[in-house]
Amino acid sequence: MPPQRISTRPRVTRFLLVLVTLFISLPALWAQQPESSPFPDIPFDQWIKEGTREQVPWRIRATLLGLSGHQRLLANFDAQINMAELLRRPRKGQLMLLIRVTDSSGRVFFDSENSDLSEIKVGEKEGKGEALQFSWKAFVLPGEYQVTMALYHGGTGEHSVTEKKLRVAALHKDPLPDAWRNLPPVEFWAPIKDNDPDFYFRPDIESRLSLPLTTRRPVRIEILADFAASEVFHGSKIAYSRYLGAALPTLKTFSQIDVRNGSLDVAVLDLARQRVGFHQENVKELDWAKMRKALAENEAGVVSVDALKIKNPGPVLLRDELLRRINTPELAGSGPEPAPLRVFILMSSPLGLYSFAGLKSDLLPEKCSCVVYYLEYDASYRPGFFSAINNVKRMLHPLPVHTFSAHSAQGIRQALAAILKEVSMM
Numbered sequence: 001m002p003p004q005r006i007s008t009r010p011r012v013t014r015f016l017l018v019l020v021t022l023f024i025s026l027p028a029l030w031a032q033q034p035e036s037s038p039f040p041d042i043p044f045d046q047w048i049k050e051g052t053r054e055q056v057p058w059r060i061r062a063t064l065l066g067l068s069g070h071q072r073l074l075a076n077f078d079a080q081i082n083m084a085e086l087l088r089r090p091r092k093g094q095l096m097l098l099i100r101v102t103d104s105s106g107r108v109f110f111d112s113e114n115s116d117l118s119e120i121k122v123g124e125k126e127g128k129g130e131a132l133q134f135s136w137k138a139f140v141l142p143g144e145y146q147v148t149m150a151l152y153h154g155g156t157g158e159h160s161v162t163e164k165k166l167r168v169a170a171l172h173k174d175p176l177p178d179a180w181r182n183l184p185p186v187e188f189w190a191p192i193k194d195n196d197p198d199f200y201f202r203p204d205i206e207s208r209l210s211l212p213l214t215t216r217r218p219v220r221i222e223i224l225a226d227f228a229a230s231e232v233f234h235g236s237k238i239a240y241s242r243y244l245g246a247a248l249p250t251l252k253t254f255s256q257i258d259v260r261n262g263s264l265d266v267a268v269l270d271l272a273r274q275r276v277g278f279h280q281e282n283v284k285e286l287d288w289a290k291m292r293k294a295l296a297e298n299e300a301g302v303v304s305v306d307a308l309k310i311k312n313p314g315p316v317l318l319r320d321e322l323l324r325r326i327n328t329p330e331l332a333g334s335g336p337e338p339a340p341l342r343v344f345i346l347m348s349s350p351l352g353l354y355s356f357a358g359l360k361s362d363l364l365p366e367k368c369s370c371v372v373y374y375l376e377y378d379a380s381y382r383p384g385f386f387s388a389i390n391n392v393k394r395m396l397h398p399l400p401v402h403t404f405s406a407h408s409a410q411g412i413r414q415a416l417a418a419i420l421k422e423v424s425m426m
Contacts, residue, residue, distance in 0.1 A: 038112040044098045044150045047161050055158035057085050062147040062166040067409040069249030078135035091117040093154025097134050100148045101186050109186040139187040142170040175417035181210040200248040203288050212258045218340035219262035225251045226348035228272035243349050243379040250412050255286045271315045314355045319395050342370035350378050352386030359395045366398040375404045383407040
């Protein structure tokens with residue numbers, strides 16, 4: 001098996017921008033000058049200037065993965081080194097890799113990793129034809145990029161340098177064309193294991209989307225997101241992780257709506273256990289530390305189907321929490337000041353395996369100074385099969401509910417754009 005890699009990347013956002021000549025102006029305000037090379041004793045800059053070389057055979061790729069759940073274009077860069085080539089060389093010192101991405105304006109972004117050569121081993125079921133793989137992911141903006149990777153073998157002093165081109169096209173008919181305004185062209189991800197909720201939420205990425213919401217009247221947006229491991233996942237951790245990998249970035253995205261005349265609240269529900277696990281008012285930035293703790297306390301993994309059948313009375317919490325918020329007295333308005341428009345955005349996985357029996361209620365008002373949106377995200381391989389949109393609409397009757405069914409990041413983007421446009425006109 002490949003050795004555990006030791007990354008030089010920090011756990012917070014890190015992108016290094018440098019001046020490439022003395023004749024260009026200073027980079028944008030968010031740019032950072034590198035204090036020093038990640039490997040100060042290795043002449044990577046000189047090797048890159050000297051051009052392509054392959055003393056240690058390897059293969060590198062630069063691939064655009066497409067639109068991610070964070071509503072950012074995602075690229076993947078990887079280097080594969082043949083295991084046989086490594087095993088026939090001395091296994092002492094470090095194997096060091098540097099990646100440099102240069103945009104069309106000459107701005108440069110670095111990242112790096114290293115691994116102890118003494119820890120490289122081949123398992124019994126693996127052959128020497130296996131490859132040791134290093135990979136990086138990064139958010140990128142549309143444009144043309146030159147990708148340079150350099151490798152140094154500490155045991156032999158050999159090095160390799162390879163270059164690739166990466167073209168990132170703009171989204172076709174983008175419903176949010178200004179969402180990436182003022183974002184850096186490249187933001188490398190921190191090395192977080194994919195079984196960690198941080199991997200989905202990405203607390204290391206601190207830049208924000210541009211999602212302004214300007215309205216004629218005061219607005220209070222309230223996002224209610226369900227992260228329960230419901231029956232639709234059939235006890236599968238893989239299926240639930242696939243949903244969480246879409247739901248957490250979606251919630252993070254919606255929390256970045258910049259309400260110019262009002263506020264935004266977020267609540268995380270657990271419909272399976274009928275409780276509110278997390279609540280934050282007047283969100284400027286989500287308190288991920290508390291939300292992460294709440295998810296862990298709610299066992300945001302997988303609950304057995306049998307347990308849910310016994311304990312779960314249906315998604316009544318969604319209706320009751322909405323009703324409670326609509327009837328909150330302090331938000332009814334007083335004196336000459338009008339009550340704010342209440343915008344409720346409900347998010348969940350498909351609820352088709354919940355029981356909706358007896359959940360139709362006359363408790364909800366037919367009219368209120370509010371609008372309700374329900375966003376159902378289906379990450380399954382059978383989109384629509386477990387959809388419960390019509391049941392949710394009946395449960396929330398007589399309130400009119402605007403619904404969206406999304407199966408991809410593009411679907412989420414279209415729903416978000418539609419909500420922003422509609423609310424801005426109310």
